[in-house]
Amino acid sequence: DQQVKQNSPSLSVQEGRISILNCDYTNSMFDYFLWYKKYPAEGPTFLISISSIKDKNEDGRFTVFLNKSAKHLSLHIVPSQPGDSAVYFCAASGEETSGSRLTFGEGTQLTVNP
Amino acid sequence: DVKVTQSSRYLVKRTGEKVFLECVQDMDHENMFWYRQDPGLGLRLIYFSYDVKMKEKGDIPEGYSVSREKKERFSLILESASTNQTSMYLCASSPAGAWKPQHFGDGTRLSIL
Numbered sequence: 414d415q416q417v418k419q420n421s422p423s424l425s426v427q428e429g430r431i432s433i434l435n436c437d438y439t440n441s442m443f444d445y446f447l448w449y450k451k452y453p454a455e456g457p458t459f460l461i462s463i464s465s466i467k468d469k470n471e472d473g474r475f476t477v478f479l480n481k482s483a484k485h486l487s488l489h490i491v492p493s494q495p496g497d498s499a500v501y502f503c504a505a506s507g508e509e510t511s512g513s514r515l516t517f518g519e520g521t522q523l524t525v526n527p
Numbered sequence: 528d529v530k531v532t533q534s535s536r537y538l539v540k541r542t543g544e545k546v547f548l549e550c551v552q553d554m555d556h557e558n559m560f561w562y563r564q565d566p567g568l569g570l571r572l573i574y575f576s577y578d579v580k581m582k583e584k585g586d587i588p589e590g591y592s593v594s595r596e597k598k599e600r601f602s603l604i605l606e607s608a609s610t611n612q613t614s615m616y617l618c619a620s621s622p623a624g625a626w627k628p629q630h631f632g633d634g635t636r637l638s639i640l
Binding site for chain 1: 572628632
């Protein structure tokens with residue numbers, strides 16, 4: 414069963430607008446969440462993370478929101494740029510020290526149109 | 528510039544062959560990981576290693592083994608390749624204490640015929 418789900422396989426937005434990528438999880442033991450970005454023919458790169466003691470973490474144009482009661486997190490990119498076009502993976506872990514047990518979602522392909 | 532290098536971008540092998548996927552990192556990282564990426568399934572952890580000669584099974588270790596004889600190199604071995612092991616394989620590393628995989632290689636697309 415898929416414990417971390419990204420229900421939108423793709424998302425298309427205009428340059429300058431907000432991109433919102435969503436992720437849902439089922440395991441209530443997850444308490445640490447990450448987003449990775451992957452360009453074609455390259456490996457994923459770590460983007461931003463959030464611990465369950467927070468509901469928001471911001472890094473420049475990227476903000477991750479966590480709604481624990483809904484078991485939902487989202488990544489907001491504002492403003493979106495064409496260089497943001499990539500596949501975005503969310504991932505979750507039960508403990509901050511258990512990187513070995515990261516569970517990844519299926520990924521969402523973001524396309525930012527000029 | 529930090530680098531995780533996977534020896535092959537594309538590899539085609541036959542069923543039953545023993546297959547070696549090599550990964551080298553130049554950052555002196557203690558932790559190294561092997562994942563496979565399949566459509567609709569995201570990335571799944573096969574094995575990881577937190578030190579030389581140390582290894583732990585991930586979520587899908589069946590049919591695979593690993594070797595970490597030197598700190599910079601982490602090898603994934605398919606003992607007897609099968610068609611369901613056709614996939615994209617990704618190696619990653621991170622320093623001790625930074626447990627999440629930080630740097631990934633560009634991947635090896637392996638096809639088993």
